[in-house]
Amino acid sequence: MPRRPPRRRLFAAFALLLVAGGAAGAACWWPSRTPQLHRPAGWPAPVYDIQRNPPTAAGFALGRKLFYDPRLSQDGSIACASCHQQFAAFAHFDHRVSHGLHGANGTRNAPGLFNLAWQPDFMWDGAVAHLELQPLAPLTNPVEMGETLPAVLARLRADPDYPRLFARAFGPGGDEGPIDSQRFLRALTQFLVTMISDDSRYDRYRAGRATFSDAETRGLAAFRTHCSACHVEPLFTDYRYRRNGLRGDDAGRAAISGNAADRGRFRVPSLRNVALTAPYMHDGRFDTLEQVLAHYRSGVPDALRDEPLLREATSVGAAEAEDIIAFLQTLTDERFVHDRRFSEAASR
Amino acid sequence: MTAALRRRRVRAVAIAATGAASLLLAACHGGDASGLPLRVEISHRVGTQPLQLGETEYTLDDGDALRIDRLRYYLSNFRLRRHDRSWSAAARSDSDARGYVLVDEAQPASRSFEVAGFAPGEYEGVEFLIGVDAARNSAGAQTGALDPALGMFWTWNSGYIFLKLEGRSPQATTPGQRVSWHVGGSPNARTVYLPLPRPLRLAPDIVSTVHLHADVAAALLAGEPLRVAGHEALMDPAGGAAIADRYATAFRVDHVHHEPRR
Structure with missing residues (x-):
């Protein structure tokens, strides 16, 4: 091979450097097409071990397609997204409880989906202890998607597209081919685990990039006095199971723990995006944040004995309640609910 | 870059890649890949009779009668105990389900299996867990055997079903006189230790088998009978x-045997 003159080689090296640098710069400058699990400043470490299932472009896109695909349900009518709508921060807008197959109603309100990598267990009663296993609960519940895991896998294997998409995400696979239950659940997890809501006005205010009105500032202070013992910043929940004075027949946490003392306890939900996730509480009984605040101000005398932290909530004044509601609006993350990477349009 | 330097770099990359690949393989293997397998065979019985699924109606000593349509359960965490009370444990791996066995009376092959990874030597007892340990349960x-698609997984209270015993009984007041006993939940996994009737020897040139009997009647009649x-x-x-308190009493070692490995 003839040796190239040194100057040409220098030029080639320089050009290469430019291209590489440009690519690296672009990667930093543009939001990645595939969201990754990042740890926002000041947040604790996620509990989901991302090393076992690192999101890839193909795996994330497959998880998104599955999330929006009603063929996962027994009669092809209900997708995950049917009850988890992006504009409602993946809660079910305007539904106290959701309707599944054949119009059957559930008994609990569909929660918003975000920051799931930080959540140690799932459902209002903590029935599911691992994010990868969570999709099995609605998938197999007869009043939700009413399907079995083997039937879903058989349907995906017979589909013209899915085998190729699974192979692209996870490789050709063994005797069973590219589709198995672990890959199915891990693809869904790659989509779910990267749904991070960390760019509300509250977050930007904390970072010095936004200002609060007087009411919002007073609301944050009142929130920290009366609410944040359970709705702990920055995730706005302590992920514990607590009683909040609501009367009803639902056994709550006791159905899972088998401990009678857990009767009527439910998981403390995050308040991020709370202005978008009405109706409220485990059974969706309140339509507005005003009703929720009114409940805490006056409706919890029975629960105080078991849940002394509620005493702070009962001492919220009328003006403070208005300020707290003004503050709660700042927890809405417009970028998250409009992020096209999580949208149904992107899933097609 | 000189050709020599380039060659050296290529070699360095190749060595690094080989190293990474072998590390990865080692990580995938886990446990003691060089260990020896133990054969386990299980016969299910109801009292003195072999268990037959379906139409055979068994009358238990407490007067209840039972037809058994399905019997499936997990065994895991096998260990063998030496005469000096030290243990050799089966190989396990975080990346697959080796060491976890789903026994299904309807699948004869599932009642005769190998558990790998034991040290050579002589043993006086065998221990295993009925169910799935808490770490793997969540x-x-x-x-593999722990695939939730196998129907041994609770989705509403997440975790494995350790044992499914389903059948029909004239004493049942349910539609179709159905009886469904599903046991799960980490506290219901039970460790069973069984002394061996004679020493078990593990060596590369022999196939060593522990033959277990599991008696459904013994389990149901243990202590206060389960009506x-x-x-x-x-x-x-x-x-x-x-059920969990009782199924731990169902197992005993019928015999051990050694054959030359062919």
């Missing part, structure tokens, strides 16, 4: 505790 989506009436459907961790 460890995310898994494969069918009022217990037709036990399908949550609290209800399953009654």
